[in-house]
Amino acid sequence: MIRVVLPFHLRTLARLDGEAVLRVAGSVTLRSALDALEAAYPMLRGTIRDHTTFQRRPFIRFFAAGRDFSNEPMDVPLPASVAAGVEPLLIVGAIAGG
C-alpha cells in the first residue's frame, strides 16, 4: 500500500480526513500512483492532471522522500520508501498568488 497526502481542497473534494491509502499494482511511479488515486477517488480526476493529456496542472507539485518529482517523467519509479508506504507521496498546491 502507498500513502498519498493531498492538499486541503482536494481532501475536501474526496471527503478524506487524512491520507489516501492505495494499492498500486506493479511498479510504483507517479503515473501508477495517480491512476490508483483517481480510480479510488474519481472526483479527483482532472484536478491534478489533465483529463486527456495527463499533464500535471501548472500549480501542482509532487514530492517524495525529500525529492521534487514534479518535472520528472511520469514513469520514473518513486523511492522505495514511498513504494513501501513508509513515507507518503506529497501532492502539493504551489504557493502562488502573492
Add this chain to the structure above:
Amino acid sequence: MTFVRVLVGTKKGAFIITSDAKRQKWSVNGPLFAGWEIYHMKGSPVDPDRIYASQSSGWFGQIIQRSNDGGRTWEQPGTPAGAPTTTPEGMPMGESNKFVYDTSPKTGKPLTTHMWYDGTQHPWEFKRVWHIEPSLDDPDTAYAGVEDAAIFRTTDGAKTWHELPGLRGHESGPNWQPGAGGMGLHTILLDPKNKGRMYVAISAAGTFRSDDGGKSWKPINRGLKSDFMPDPTAEVGHCVHRIAFHPSRPATLFMQKHWDIMRSDDAGESWREVSGNLPSDFGFPIDVHAHEPETIYVVPILSDSLHYPPDGKLRVYRSRAGGNEWEPLTKGLPQQDCYVNVLREAMAVDTLDPCGVYFGTTGGQVYGSADGGDTWSPIVRDLPAVLSVEVQVLK
C-alpha cells in the same frame, strides 16, 4: 408556504440565502465549497431543487456540483457513493468535470485556434465554466458556457458534457479574441416560445443565435459599435457584457455592452442604442422586471479603466420605457464613498409581486429590493466578492 432562495456565488464559496415571501428577514447558509470560486449556481426551472454549481480553482481546475435537494447536499455527478469507480476497462468514471473541446470532423470543422492578443492564432484552452443554464423542460439537461468560449451540453444531469461545436466552428471563430477578463461565454438564454432558439454572448466576440437547438449559429451584432476595434462595426469582436429578455417577449433583447446599453426587437438581427440619460453607459449586468417587459435595470460603472460607480454612489438605474429614459434608484444604497463593482452574473429578479430585484457587489454585499427597486437593503453583508446571483421562488 412560498419562500425565496437566493443562490450567491463568490470568490471563496457559495451561499444560499432564504426568506419568506415578504423578503424582509433573510437567513444565510454557507459557505458551501469554501475557498473555491463559484462562478455560477442555477436551479432547474422544472425541478427547482435540482441545482447546478460551477466550482473552480486556479490550482485544481473545474468541478461541477449538483444538488437534488435544494442545496442541502451536493455531489459531483457520476461518482455516487458506493457505486463502481471504474469502467470495465479500468478507467475512472467521474467525468462531471471533464470539458474537452470537440475535434471530431464528423461534427463540424475541428477548429483549434482563435485570435490571441498579439494577432496570432492561439489554441483553444479550457479554463472554467462561467455559466450553467438548465434546460426549460428537462432537469437532466443543462448548457454550460465556458472559457475559452464554447458551449457544452449535458443530458445526463452533468455526469458528462459534450460540446456543441457549431458555435466555435462558425467561420468567424478564428477572429474571436479574449478581452481583459479572458474569452468567456458568459450568457446563455433559452427562448421559451421558440423551441430550439437560443442566444449566447461572448467576451469579446459578441452575441450569437441558434435556431436549431445549438447545432448552427449566426453572429447577431448588427448595430453594435465598439470604438476599440479596428472596424468598430465588424461582425464579431464586440465585448458584450450581458444580454437579457423577458420570457413573454423573447425576441426583444436588452444588452449591456462594454460601453452602451443596446436593444433589439427582432431577435438580435439589429440593435439600437438606448443608453439615454445614464450617467455612464459602461457596466456589467442588465435584467428585466418579471412582470413588466419594458422595465429594465442596469448598474452604471464609471468606465472600463475605473471599475466603480460614478461619484462614489451605488445606483441602480431603472427604465420603464425599455431604455433611453432612466431613473436612479438609491434608497437604501450607499450614496457616498462606495467603490464596489457589480459583475455581469450578479443580478437577478424574482417572480413575486411586487417583483424582487437582487444584486451582489465585489465588496461582498448582496442587496435586495422587494418593491421593484424602489427601496433596497442588504440581505447579507461582508461576503467574499460576489460573482453571481440567482433567485428562485418556491411554493
